[in-house]
Amino acid sequence: METIQLDVLKISGAILLIATFGVIARRGFMDWLNAYRLQSVVLAVVTTIIGYVTGIWEIYIAAALTLVIKSLVIPKVLTHVTKSLEIESKTDANPYLSLRTSIIVSAFLVAMSYFLSQQIPFKSDPVVSVFLPVSMAQFFLGLFALVNRRTALSQVVGLLVIENGLFLFTLVLTHGVSLIIEVGIFADILVGIVISSILLFRMSRTFDSLDVDKLENLRDD
């Protein structure tokens, strides 16, 4: 491995981390969706770089699929579904932690994922040592976004970020699972998004709100 390759890997990992932070540090559903779209584009670029470094051609196809599905199709589907919703339900007015607290918390989550990945002995492989902490950070940030937000719509975005982290995680550790599994996972996400958007639609029609706390109103006690 040449040093220039290692440097490019490091820089692209850092840029991916910044793009992930973009999902945390925004307000409003459309902003998050745009941040997610940007993050997916960066993820596709990173995947291409990993494909170039490892020299496995299947990874290029995974990168192309990431670009098409995650940065074009999924945001399209979500914007299309949410077009009929009211504006109020799209803005997450009060997450459990305020924006500034959640930014600081996410910085500590990133630190934690770096410390955790220190415990995993894969130091010899530069791809793993650079991207494993980044993928774990993505996972944790997505999880944090998921639990921090009240409306179901924004929780979907958190779920998508987690999925991006998992994708990077498997890609880095296995250097590309076989293509058929990869395609299956992508189809899975797509169907998952469609189903969750149908659920969102029904939820907003039944409760006039996407706040998950209001789901408890169903209980009859």
Add this chain to the structure above:
Amino acid sequence: MSNSLEIVIGVIQVLVLMALSPLMTGIMRKTKARTQKRMGASIFQPYYDMAKLMRKDEVVSDQSSWIFRCTPWVNFVAIGTAAFFIPVFLSHSPFGLVGDLLLIVGLFGLARFFTMLAGLDTSSTFGGIGSSREMMISTLLEPALFLAIFVVALTYGGTNLSTIIETASNSSLLPHPQLIFAAIAMFVIILGETGRLPFGNHATHLELTMVHEAMVLEYSGKSLALIEWSQSIKQIMLFALIANIFVPWGISSSISVSTLGFGLVTFIIKISAFAVFVAFLESSIAKWRLFRVPDLIAVAIASSLVGLVLYYL
């Protein structure tokens, strides 16, 4: 006698900073005007303004104390002293032995402290709100600034600016991904320190948007000219810092006329481009509610924290 030559060049650097600083303010105002489809004043307008203010009489409230009268001078001297430590087009400043990045932050703090006192001194309500806002913003900005400085200093081996910039000009940005995070933090901090748009607005004198303007509202004539000049010197110094630390291309490391000239030209181009960029950014965003400002500073702190993590692991 390369040593005395270096000192001469160091003094010239300070004079260049002081001379160019109103020009940067002018360029930013012009850019903002053009993005708003106005013609705007000439980019040399801040020089004319200052010359006019210098000729005018001063009005000082009889309720004010000596603090009010000496603040413009303290401001100017503190910021002017800090300017000696900033490498502009020669990478090693001869005065770097005396002070480093932390001293610059301290001198800025001194200037800001006296400005806040002067805002309170005349006991006008505007001065009071300006000082209280400035205190709130600066207490949050300073830890963020220190964290960002630590990232840079750890990477380049020392808080001395000459060391930092010499190492930076000899190495590439690629092996140091933590510098991207430090640059993001530093950019947010510079917007805050110079009172640019999400933090404050230079263009208006509305009570809602004033931070720095509110504190210096009582000044007139020569004192006002001095305060505005120091403010623009501070601004150009921060621009020079971010440009030379993160984009050190073209800075001269040896004393010869050709490299120094090239360094000066690239420096002017770099900071003008940066000023135009900041002005564009200012036109595209609105002033944030005062209590949302900590959100942005939290971004800077988090970004520097991640930079530190990336450095150590």
